Structures are given as structure tokens and as C-alpha cells.
Amino acid sequence: MSETTSGAGPRLRAPVNLVSRRAIGHWALRAGLGWLVVLLAQAAPVVLAAEAPTWLRVTLLVSALVAVAHVVVMPQWRYRVHRWETTPDAVFTRGGWVNQEWRLAPISRIQTVDTARGPLQQLLGLATVTVTTASAQGPVTIEGLDEQVAARIVDELTATTQATPGDAT
Numbered sequence: 001m002s003e004t005t006s007g008a009g010p011r012l013r014a015p016v017n018l019v020s021r022r023a024i025g026h027w028a029l030r031a032g033l034g035w036l037v038v039l040l041a042q043a044a045p046v047v048l049a050a051e052a053p054t055w056l057r058v059t060l061l062v063s064a065l066v067a068v069a070h071v072v073v074m075p076q077w078r079y080r081v082h083r084w085e086t087t088p089d090a091v092f093t094r095g096g097w098v099n100q101e102w103r104l105a106p107i108s109r110i111q112t113v114d115t116a117r118g119p120l121q122q123l124l125g126l127a128t129v130t131v132t133t134a135s136a137q138g139p140v141t142i143e144g145l146d147e148q149v150a151a152r153i154v155d156e157l158t159a160t161t162q163a164t165p166g167d168a169t
Contacts, residue, residue: 023144027078092104
């Protein structure tokens with residue numbers, strides 16, 4: 001069923017599809033690796049100093065607690081927020097965790113559809129689909145998709161945009 005209003009085009013609404021559950025692991029690994037760098041940099045002076053100041057040990061402990069909370073909470077939260085959907089009229093996305101963003105890209109405005117797979121995504125069988133439009137807001141991205149789902153979306157959007165009249169500007 002099309003989400004249009006008497007010629008007004010698609011309306012912004014909540015997308016229905018969840019990203020892959022493996023995205024939770026991807027986000028946790030990415031966050032964990034970032035925190036590992038920070039914690040190692042903070043731990044080096046504590047380990048190497050004969051007598052590390054108390055404030056240095058406290059900041060290391062606080063950072064470790066924040067890191068654990070971030071790595072545990074953020075991926076679950078993002079999974080609950082991230083949604084996507086494609087229709088014959090538009091691509092709908094919702095993403096973020098603290099700052100959430102809802103996007104709609106009308107099919108007639110799509111210029112390119114790309115897939116990206118970083119090393120962690122390849123390891124986990126995930127991909128990110130980027131839909132570039134003629135919007136000043138920049139591209140619409142769907143992160144955390146199963147790689148087969150991403151390939152299907154790219155094929156479907158490519159076929160749909162080729163069949164849609166207009167110049168995507």
C-alpha cells in the first residue's frame with residue numbers, strides 16, 4: 001500500500017523493518033575497540049609509573065565504567081531505534097541512539113545506491129546501504145543490514161529508480 005496523500009508524495013512515517021540482530025555485535029565491537037584505545041592510553045602511565053597519582057587511577061576506573069556501560073547499553077538501544085523500509089515511492093529510515101534521525105528519500109530523488117562493508121561488517125556478514133539523493137541533508141544510510149538483504153535492496157532500488165521518470169534533481 002502506498003503512503004501518499006492525493007498527489008502530495010510520500011509522508012514521513014516510522015519504517016517497519018529492523019536491522020540484523022548481528023548489528024548489535026558490530027556496534028559493540030566498534031565501540032569496544034574505540035574504548036580499548038582510550039583505556040590503554042590511560043592505563044599506560046598507571047602501569048609504567050612507580051607511584052601513579054590517585055586521580056589518574058580514579059579517571060581510569062571511571063573511564064572503564066563508562067566504557068562498559070557504553071558497550072553494553074548503546075548497541076541494544078540502537079537496535080531498538082534503527083528501522084528501514086523501501087516502498088515503490090520512497091526509502092524510509094530511522095537511526096541514531098541519543099540523537100535520532102528519521103529520513104525519507106522519494107524514489108524520484110535517488111541518484112545512486114551503494115553498498116559498503118568494512119572489515120568488522122564482513123566478519124559479521126553485514127553491510128551498509130547508502131542512498132544518495134539530491135538533498136542538502138546528505139545521503140540516507142541503512143546500517144547493520146544482513147549482506148543478502150543489502151544486495152536485494154540495492155537491486156530493487158536500482159530497478160525502481162531506472163523505471164521512475166525524472167532526473168533525480
